[in-house]
Amino acid sequence: MARTIAVVSQKGGVGKTTTVVHLGVALAERGVPTLLVDLDPQAALTAAFGLNEDLSLTIEASLMKGIAITQVIRNVRPSLDIIPASFQLNQAELSLHQRPRWPYRLREALQPIQGRYAYILIDAPPGLGPLTVNAIAAADAFLVPIRPDYLSLRSLKGLLIAIGRLRQQLGLSIELLGILPTMVQLHLRHHRDVLAELTAAFGRKVFQVFIPQSIRFAEAPVAGQSLLDYMASHPGAQAYRRLAALIEEAGGG
Amino acid sequence: MARTIAVVSQKGGVGKTTTVVHLGVALAERGVPTLLVDLDPQAALTAAFGLNEDLSLTIEASLMKGIAITQVIRNVRPSLDIIPASFQLNQAELSLHQRPRWPYRLREALQPIQGRYAYILIDAPPGLGPLTVNAIAAADAFLVPIRPDYLSLRSLKGLLIAIGRLRQQLGLSIELLGILPTMVQLHLRHHRDVLAELTAAFGRKVFQVFIPQSIRFAEAPVAGQSLLDYMASHPGAQAYRRLAALIEEAGGG
Ligand SMILES: Nc1ncnc2c1ncn2[C@@H]1O[C@H](COP(=O)(O)OP(=O)(O)OP(=O)(O)O)[C@@H](O)[C@H]1O
Ligand SMILES: Nc1ncnc2c1ncn2[C@@H]1O[C@H](COP(=O)(O)OP(=O)(O)OP(=O)(O)O)[C@@H](O)[C@H]1O
Ligand SMILES: [Mg+2]
Ligand SMILES: [Mg+2]
Numbered sequence: 426m427a428r429t430i431a432v433v434s435q436k437g438g439v440g441k442t443t444t445v446v447h448l449g450v451a452l453a454e455r456g457v458p459t460l461l462v463d464l465d466p467q468a469a470l471t472a473a474f475g476l477n478e479d480l481s482l483t484i485e486a487s488l489m490k491g492i493a494i495t496q497v498i499r500n501v502r503p504s505l506d507i508i509p510a511s512f513q514l515n516q517a518e519l520s521l522h523q524r525p526r527w528p529y530r531l532r533e534a535l536q537p538i539q540g541r542y543a544y545i546l547i548d549a550p551p552g553l554g555p556l557t558v559n560a561i562a563a564a565d566a567f568l569v570p571i572r573p574d575y576l577s578l579r580s581l582k583g584l585l586i587a588i589g590r591l592r593q594q595l596g597l598s599i600e601l602l603g604i605l606p607t608m609v610q611l612h613l614r615h616h617r618d619v620l621a622e623l624t625a626a627f628g629r630k631v632f633q634v635f636i637p638q639s640i641r642f643a644e645a646p647v648a649g650q651s652l653l654d655y656m657a658s659h660p661g662a663q664a665y666r667r668l669a670a671l672i673e674e675a676g677g678g
Numbered sequence: 679m680a681r682t683i684a685v686v687s688q689k690g691g692v693g694k695t696t697t698v699v700h701l702g703v704a705l706a707e708r709g710v711p712t713l714l715v716d717l718d719p720q721a722a723l724t725a726a727f728g729l730n731e732d733l734s735l736t737i738e739a740s741l742m743k744g745i746a747i748t749q750v751i752r753n754v755r756p757s758l759d760i761i762p763a764s765f766q767l768n769q770a771e772l773s774l775h776q777r778p779r780w781p782y783r784l785r786e787a788l789q790p791i792q793g794r795y796a797y798i799l800i801d802a803p804p805g806l807g808p809l810t811v812n813a814i815a816a817a818d819a820f821l822v823p824i825r826p827d828y829l830s831l832r833s834l835k836g837l838l839i840a841i842g843r844l845r846q847q848l849g850l851s852i853e854l855l856g857i858l859p860t861m862v863q864l865h866l867r868h869h870r871d872v873l874a875e876l877t878a879a880f881g882r883k884v885f886q887v888f889i890p891q892s893i894r895f896a897e898a899p900v901a902g903q904s905l906l907d908y909m910a911s912h913p914g915a916q917a918y919r920r921l922a923a924l925i926e927e928a929g930g931g
Contacts, residue, residue, distance in 0.1 A: 439690070469829050552771070552807065579720075587768055616893075
């Protein structure tokens with residue numbers, strides 16, 4: 426039975442896609458069978474693995490047209506599968522509401538394959554629209570990447586309140602897995618100040634792994650690779666490996 | 679008759695809010711009567727001016743409850759008004775669809791006050807949800823901030839296609855005002871490569887002003903100020919002043 430983790434944030438550009446790519450590859454490197462689900466119409470996760478976003482068989486086909494999920498799964502490397510997205514998901518974002526049981530469509534689509542994987546990671550779009558609601562309703566836990574700046578910290582509080590409300594309205598038992606500081610530059614006082622405030626507010630819910638800022642993360646998708654392949658010994662790559670280890674240990678497996 | 683500009687991007691965290699803040703203040707510094715509209719449930723624009731997001735009279739009241747727009751306008755400095763947002767907009771994002779003529783609610787709400795301002799700038803949430811559609815339907819032109827990295831460039835093409843489609847479906851005459859490179863670090867080869875590709879693809883649509891990366895932009899909202907006040911002679915502040923001048927000249931006034 427897979428542990429399903431939704432990677433979400435209301436703030437944009439905080440490293441959700443980068444975290445799903447690198448945590449996914451780091452888990453697969455450990456031989457842990459992992460599935461990545463691209464739920465973002467930008468299809469950035471899909472592009473980060475070198476897949477063309479003009480694919481016709483994507484998550485949109487399963488969510489909106491009832492195509493079996495097994496038809497849209499693609500293998501990208503040992504122990505790592507992906508369900509790609511495409512720009513067609515933009516239509517889904519605006520018409521999903523009209524479907525019966527619209528918040529649960531992803532959960533129901535993933536049901537048949539839960540047994541195949543130890544981890545399912547869902548890359549959500551920024552914000553709290555219907556696709557993000559689907560990600561949350563499908564997950565056991567959620568992970569929130571955050572850039573260590575003031576506007577990101579402010580936005581985090583709004584997100585936690587909103588997810589608490591969703592949890593009640595939809596009768597979910599989703600838990601906060603943790604908060605991941607990304608794009609960190611410890612030499613900047615503003616970053617240190619925000620990290621201190623984050624730790625004061627959320628204690629052990631803040632992962633003791635910080636992902637450092639590095640242009641290599643921006644370059645890696647050009648090669649259709651993760652940094653773990655593009656520059657395996659880079660400190661950023663090592664940080665995501667440590668995160669994978671932490672998550673596996675915490676999961677009791 | 680105001681010139682209404684929607685600041686949009688599908689990619690998150692590219693500087694939409696920061697651009698609306700600084701372009702707005704730069705126009706007001708020139709004595710140009712300007713209105714800023716916060717259309718994002720994160721209410722980051724609202725916070726950047728030191729306003730509390732627990733306000734009851736926000737854009738949500740006008741969009742969803744028919745409260746007159748004049749009741750929700752706040753003045754923040756000479757020649758600069760703001761219509762604030764709050765986290766209540768999260769509800770609007772999910773229920774806006776059910777309203778009659780839902781894409782045009784912002785346009786209709788702003789109609790009575792178009793004559794008061796030379797410029798109305800709309801800060802949209804990331805993505806292409808119903809709030810962003812309202813921003814686009816209310817505007818004469820749209821401006822797209824972009825970080826000079828590969829995933830942002832990829833996302834830009836999807837956005838322009840989507841806006842083209844909306845333009846047709848809703849019968850709009852909105853034009854692309856320009857693409858604004860933000861958080862630029864010219865010493866990074868990846869940034870120079872992406873900027874070159876951007877200029878090759880979009881030519882004169884790329885503003886000849888680049889907003890430099892600087893931690894000062896992240897610090898300014900803590901003080902509830904724009905960088906134009908926090909550090910008036912900073913290169914980032916000067917860049918936004920140049921952008922305001924360019925936009926005013928191009929607008930023929
Ligand atoms: N640690 C890092 N250092 C430097 N750049 C990074 C880092 N992590 C991610 N990036 C880059 O920053 C940009 C934003 O990251 P990413 O796309 O992962 O964020 P996101 O939260 O998924 O954004 P969105 O809200 O648009 O979905 C990307 O170009 C990415 O390659
Ligand atoms: N030129 C810059 N240099 C450094 N930091 C910046 C710059 N411009 C903006 N920032 C900071 O980067 C973060 C993201 O910027 P901002 O919130 O303006 O982006 P956005 O596109 O509005 O994000 P969202 O998609 O969440 O609405 C903020 O903390 C902001 O203060
Ligand atoms: Mg993403
Ligand atoms: Mg914003």
